[in-house]
Amino acid sequence: MKAVLSSVGALLISAAILLAGGGLMSTLIAVRAQIEGFPVEAIGFMTSAYFAGFIAGCFATPYLVKRVGHVRVFAALSSIIAAATLTHAIFVNVPIWILLRVLAGFSFAGLYMLIESWINEQAPNEKRGQVLSLYRMVDLGAVTAGQFMLTLSDPSNFVLFSLVAILICIAIFPISLSAAKAPIAVTQTSLNLRKLINTSPLAVAGAFAVGMANGAFWGVAPVFVQQLGHPIIMVSTFMSVTIFSGAILQWPAGYLSDKIGRRIVLILASIGAAGAGVFLWQFGPVSQSMLLIGAALYGVFAMQVFGMSAAHANDFAEPHEFVAISGGLLLIYGIGSVIGPSTAPFVMSQYGPSALFAYTACVHALLCIYAVMRVVIRRVPDQTGDYVSIPRPRALNLILRSDPRIMLKRKK
Structure with missing residues (x-):
């Protein structure tokens, strides 16, 4: 060390x-x-x-x-x-x-x-x-x-x-x-979004859903806490609990996906994220304790979706396609992150601040439904690569250089 x-x-x-x-x-x-x-x-x-x-x-x-x-x-x-x-x-x-x-x-x-x-x-x-x-x-x-x-x-x-x-x-x-x-x-590298969609439509849907839901979360969740009447320290605590709970579950989620399959874990994470959204929508305004419990639940489930989506796409990718596929997923995530934060506030204006999480719950529920459909339509590949945890999509370069297949290629 x-x-x-x-x-x-x-x-x-x-x-x-x-x-x-x-x-x-x-x-x-x-x-x-x-x-x-x-x-x-x-x-x-x-x-x-x-x-x-x-x-x-x-x-x-x-x-x-x-x-x-x-x-x-x-x-x-x-x-x-x-x-x-x-x-x-x-x-x-x-x-x-x-x-x-x-x-x-x-x-x-x-x-x-x-x-x-x-x-x-x-x-x-x-x-x-x-x-x-x-x-x-x-x-x-x-x-x-x-x-x-x-x-x-x-x-x-x-x-x-x-x-x-x-x-x-x-x-x-x-x-x-x-x-x-x-x-x-x-x-x-050239980004072929059509090929990306053909390679793994579920991964594309997952990346877009993360942008739509988590992009809105990062943008207006502090406003949600403020509008509930909480002090600034509660804003900091709420955001920190979400970040921390999402980070500590990265490795267990990856390990589980290696055992039972990416799509099953993605479905479970989507169900959990939708449930956490409903919990925050209904019970977040009740008390600070309920708000923090909801933050932990949201982090545990919602912060796993992008990493699982990227891993699922990688399982279908040839080594020479990996850079283009990962770049495409980051672009799709970015597009979702442009749309989501502009959409959620309109829901909050109509139905109150806690409706932010009614919105995220709907996004995750739709992703779950689509993932179930893909399980029925398409079989998983015979071999899958090791899971690479991605707590928060930021720079494509980190994702590329930390992938096991890229490392093996470098060793050769």
């Missing part, structure tokens, strides 16, 4: 600082927008704008890296985020915030892609599992810490925006001074 830390320690420090800043920023935007009286529809549209920028960033970053290199791109994107974050506190209006969220999504996509590819490149094949497990621990801890930073100051003033900018700027320092060799530039 000492050798592993010596090779990726500085990169993990940068990742932790970056993830903490990103975790704080996403929740802070929703909370501050609610305080400013922005319509919930506008708050949802800001999240859609973020994911639209994120999609663009995933495609643009490789070209930027090819032109000027990893470190310069990392510094440039970090400066954009820092400037955009501070601008939120200066110009408090919906149109400018939407534009700033596009810039933030674009920049965060590039930063996640750069730092995750760097970590994977430094990990020796025989230690890659340890490195990825360590990275996911850093991911979980940093994002959770970011949620609780929301309580350090009043969200209605500029202090927390300044804190995010400071964290993003500090994240440049370890990676800029690291002696680690820059990773190979991410290569581009």
